[in-house]
Amino acid sequence: MQRLAPHLCVVGHPNKGKSSMVSTLVEDDTVQVGLESGTTRQADSFYFKWHGKTLLQLTDTPGFQRPHQVLDWLTSVAVNPAQRPARIKEFLAEPTHAARFPDEVALLTPIMAGAGILYVVDAAQPVTAADEAEMEILRWTGQPRMAVINPMTVGEERTEWLGTLEQYFQWVRVFNPLTADLPARLTLLRAIGELRLGWSDAMAELCAGLEQRQQQRLKDVSIRLAQYWCEQMDRREPMHALHRASGLKAEEILRQKLDDAERQWFHSLLDLWHFQSTEVDRIADWALDAHNLMRTETWYLWGLKQKDLLLVSAAAGAAAGLAIDVGLGGASLLLGAVSGGVVGSASGWLATKQKPGQRWGLFRLSQEKTFIGPVKHPNFPLVVMSRALSFVQQLWVKPHAERSAFTLHNTAEQWDRSAQIQLLKWVKTLQNGRWKSHHQQALAAWIQSQLSARLERFMAAEKDRTWLM
Ligand SMILES: Nc1nc2c(ncn2[C@@H]2O[C@H](COP(=O)(O)OP(=O)(O)O)[C@@H](O)[C@H]2O)c(=O)[nH]1
Ligand SMILES: [Mg+2]
Structure with missing residues (x-):
């Protein structure tokens, strides 16, 4: 035949x-x-x-x-x-x-x-x-x-x-x-x-391919997300070079780099899923208005409202406890937020000095340099992860005929406390330069289990909605 x-x-x-x-x-x-x-x-x-x-x-x-x-x-x-x-x-x-x-x-x-x-x-x-x-x-x-x-x-x-x-x-x-x-x-x-x-052979081949692709995508996207998240967590820019290159403030440049990286990451997945014309509504596409830009609470927290600042935990006391659990060096920052005053300027706690001989990306520094970044606010890792997971979940279940824009949701405040603590610990390890391949694997495995659980929940709900004849 x-x-x-x-x-x-x-x-x-x-x-x-x-x-x-x-x-x-x-x-x-x-x-x-x-x-x-x-x-x-x-x-x-x-x-x-x-x-x-x-x-x-x-x-x-x-x-x-x-x-x-x-x-x-x-x-x-x-x-x-x-x-x-x-x-x-x-x-x-x-x-x-x-x-x-x-x-x-x-x-x-x-x-x-x-x-x-x-x-x-x-x-x-x-x-x-x-x-x-x-x-x-x-x-x-x-x-x-x-x-x-x-x-x-x-x-x-x-x-x-x-x-x-x-x-x-x-x-x-x-x-x-x-x-x-x-x-x-x-x-x-x-x-x-x-x-x-x-006709059945071609359809059997297509169906087997689609099922296999589903499994492969889960693995691939978990690895990619782990990589992307680590890059965002550790993103830093040397201050002097930035100042020479443009009149922009250093914080603004870091913000743009983080934002561009997120956009690029989302687009790389859209390509993989063959979405060519469906938009991503990233909500926190920052209005390039210098006044708002410099308010840490608007850009740092990726569009969160001030009342949501302590998304790591519903209660201020619990957030402080979380910082202690994780042993965050920047706990004073968090405590500042707890006591009501959000840090006025990013630069105070964004700038980090690195000594000659230290590594920055592929390069070894020849002289002491001041960097902007990495972002050390304890909400940041959770927000970046939460946005990415919500995007992947939608990508997974959206048929190509459904053309409404992808919208990002932040659900990190609903995660259980151990997951929040685990992520913050990983960030600390990463930012302290102690990140090893087994950390990377554990992170990818955690992401994969998060995605599987979300997808299973969604599929179960979808089955209930399906009209059966
Ligand atoms: N609510 C709803 N709208 C649908 C459904 N299928 C198609 N549409 C909408 O109906 C409109 C016409 O769909 P289209 O596929 O262009 O129909 P065609 O003219 O038969 O090709 C579009 O706006 C679709 O989004 C459906 O199952 N439910
Ligand atoms: Mg038509």
Whole structure:
């Protein structure tokens, strides 16, 4: 049996989520969704490529415009069932039809060239005569057909739709492209593989690849996050060079470096997940207004409000206790915050002197240098980690059709105390130059367990929400 990549045409009324299906199934957020209905477009093909091989092709179509007239034309002469596909080919061959029925010609052409059919309905309205005409035309093509109910709204008409769809389609499935998680996508992809002899191998390969990728991504992203977090925790800039290079204040430059590093890290993951056009709303994209910039409580704490300053712990007393547990050298800083006064200027506690012979990155210092950074505020490690984890969690569960921006959440204050203490201890080790590879591994393992737990919780909640037929 020849191994083939399934090719399906996605057909249905405007605004029923056809393009959304395509976007989620092929993991491409450049597929245009929400286009004005009635806009005639060409049928566009999208491909799911795996290690350079196409394993699935989906053709997004504008949908039927004049199904009654087409069916009338098809039935205007008597044809027996075996001749129906040939009759559709005659319809396509009729020279005037490209102008009279552009949408129908656009969608029937790839189908008659061998594509299967994915018919999308939302089942919210009763079945109309036009719907039946469409389904009848699709049946005449003789091509493998699957109907997918996109449960966009809760309607009363599902039973009627189900009974009708089952007469015209070999398979009827429910799939919501805006919420579909990996198990839901795998189920649909496997069903597609069963539609035609020769398709199942490609779908089995794709599904196995996707499952394996999920495991690999969890490991990779944990290692990357550990690396990124360590870099942020230890980020420092030599003061003199900075002053010469620009008129900017040293704190401002450090802030920008931290901010750029976060942005770059997020974008590197967006690339890995093939998100090309979905935005990240980083909230604390600092307004470059010098007055606000210099208020430690606005930039240091990455957008936290003053009342949230002590996010490491809900109560001021507990925060002080935490600082003692960790043995933070900068406890006086934290205690300053506890007693109500937030440090007025960053420079007092950001500047660190390093002696000749000490290492800075790859270089050994030849003379004493003053650095800005690393940030020693005890909230900082938790906020950086929390933002990154919240971003990864969203990345993990967002289907490509779901185009709302990624938003960052800070949940560090809800973490258990031992996790907070562990992170702060790691930072201390890192900033004191005692960081070893076993610390790095322990950090990556901690991140992986955090991510797994979050994802499991999310999947369990998603299962409860899924509408099962
Ligand atoms: N609430 C909700 N909206 C959806 C769902 N599927 C698609 N949409 C939205 O409906 C609009 C039309 O979707 P689109 O995929 O472009 O439909 P098409 O015209 O059939 O290609 C877009 O704004 C989608 O975000 C769904 O399951 N639930
Ligand atoms: Mg569309």
